[in-house]
Amino acid sequence: MKLRRIVDELGLEVRCAPRNLDQEVNGAYISDLLSDVIANAHQGDVWITLQLHENTVAVAAMKGLAGIIIINGRVPEEKTTERAAQENIPIMLSNLSAFGLAGELHRLGIGGKR
Amino acid sequence: MNANHGDPGVVQLLGQELRIRDAMNRRVVTISSRTPMSELRPTLRAHRIAGIPVMDDGKLVGVISVEDMVNWITDGAVACPVAERMTRSPRALYADETLVHAINEFRKFGFFHFPVLDRDSGEVVGVVTREDVIQCLLKRLEIDYHEEGIRHYRAxxxxxxxxxxxxxxxxxxxxxxxxxxxxxxxxxxxxxxxxxxxxxxxxxxxxxxxxxxxxxxxxxxxxxxxxxxxxxxxxxxxxxxxxxxxxxxxxxxxxxxxxxxxxxxxxxxxxxxxxxxxxxxxxxxxxxxxxxxxxxxxxxxxxxxxxxxxxxxxxxx
Amino acid sequence: MTVADVKAALDAEIIGAGDPETVVLRACACDLLSDVLRCVTREKAILLTNLTHLQTVRVAEMVDAAAVCYMRGKRPGDDVIRLAEEKGMVLLTTKMTSYEASGQLCRLGLSGCEHD
The missing domain is CATH 3.30.565.10 (Histidine kinase-like ATPase, C-terminal domain)
Known part of the structure; x- marks a missing residue:
């Protein structure tokens, strides 16, 4: 499924890299620990987190993640969105919790089997 | 910091229903007024207590506390019997008095412990500290909590x-x-x-x-x-x-x-x-x-x- | 829903002496413990987390959560298990990721925690 469809279906606010929404999303990963994402997220995952720090962008770029969804209505730091724009990593915002968002993504067919 | 800070563990909380005998420590360590002050410290330390009733011939004649001992040391630790440094005609409480009374007495006199007497015999039957009172009240609450099945006491x-x-x-x-x-x-x-x-x-x-x-x-x-x-x-x-x-x-x-x-x-x-x-x-x-x-x-x-x-x-x- | 339902849905294992009949009202997938503490609707929640240290149980205790589930087959140390048993906190471990487990529990009708 294309990232764009997820954005449209769930009404996510796209904060940066709006031209990079045509990539395929293979799965999703919930984590707020950078080291855990480095070790366990898969390429093409969309990363669900409430981390706002700019280091998330470097991790997403390194792992080839499809994008970052920041949850609980939280807003990332300016440095984070600037860096994400440079790296062309979409950052999206949701008012849902990680748990609720995972439910919605499953409903859209993004499974979590590893 | 406020004044409470140097005053840890002091609790002023009362029960009408509970008596001092419910809170007191029954293992009474006493000392004779003729005991040399130099022997006081090991006794206090061995029993981890802040004060000891001083008894002569089965009668309460005074109380000697850690504070008395510290003052004695500060004054040069001149050899003398407990009789010279103790608080004479001490305040004591009766075992059948309420914890409310004990709390008020603690507050009134600024003491941290009282000897407890049996009203009939006049004998020392225990020692009660502020901590004992707190412990007793908290413990009692827990007992009620189980026995009465009350999940939430009203604050x-x-x-x-x-x-x-x-x-x-x-x-x-x-x-x-x-x-x-x-x-x-x-x-x-x-x-x-x-x-x-x-x-x-x-x-x-x-x-x-x-x-x-x-x-x-x-x-x-x-x-x-x-x-x-x-x-x-x-x-x-x-x-x-x-x-x-x-x-x-x-x-x-x-x-x-x-x-x-x-x-x-x-x-x-x-x-x-x-x-x-x-x-x-x-x-x-x-x-x-x-x-x-x-x-x-x-x-x-x-x-x-x-x-x-x-x-x-x-x-x- | 009870811990037993969660256990079945996540193909999970109860660690230690947790009671499978413990009621679970909601779920929270989170690794930032301060965020778990952020809202006050975590009562009887199950916490899904990638952490395994002692503070997972402490935080769960503070918010009156019912259970903590460790993800991707992770298991906490004995000290954590002991504390959980002392506090009556149920511990589980599942091979699923937080994402997959959240999907499964949502499907069962468990709701998330409200946030501010």
């Missing part, structure tokens, strides 16, 4: 019997910096105590969350700290003082996301700059001051809203 209930003008419970905890295993145990202890006192679960949770965040801050950043909770009929007031680097710019530290946490802290799921915000959310009032290089003093006040406090029994569940 006011415990205070209803109090005759003093002003009463509060004081709980004092020490926090050790960098000890991640023990971290949270003070908040946990306080939470349990508040539950036992029958404070409404929503209030207890707010206190628990606020103190836990403050305790974690202390553990992460400071060398040591202290947590003092004062509970009265209207509010719970928690003071946390730590001895550490302090916060240079409190306004900045209060902004969400502000953090100076090192990586090890972040990898444990802390230090994302939400702690002080969480405390603020939970507290009705929060006041934080800091001296760089010395530490932080944090005060949190949470009101006990009586209207919201339910009297819930087992069958309501």
């Amino acid at each position: 006011s209930h415990i205070f209803e019997d109090i005759v003093a003008d002003k009463s509060a419970l004081l709980f004092h905890y020490y926090i050790i910096g960098q000890d991640f295993e023990k971290a949270g145990s003070s908040s946990s202890g306080l939470k349990k105590t508040l539950q036992r006192l029958g404070i409404h679960p929503d209030i207890v949770r707010r206190v628990a969350i606020a103190t836990y965040e403050a305790e974690m801050n202390t553990v992460i950043y400071a060398r040591t700290g202290e947590l003092i909770a004062k509970v009265d009929t209207n509010q719970i007031r928690v003071e946390i003082e730590d001895f550490g680097p302090g916060i240079p710019d409190i306004a900045a530290a209060l902004k969400p996301g502000f953090s100076t946490a090192p990586d090890w802290v972040r990898n444990l799921g802390f230090g994302a700059g939400m702690g002080l915000g969480n405390i603020q959310n939970c507290a009705d009032e929060m006041n934080i001051t800091s001296t760089v290089g010395k530490g932080i003093h944090l005060e949190i006040t949470i009101a006990i809203n009586k209207e919201r406090v339910k009297y819930e029994t087992k069958k309501d569940r």
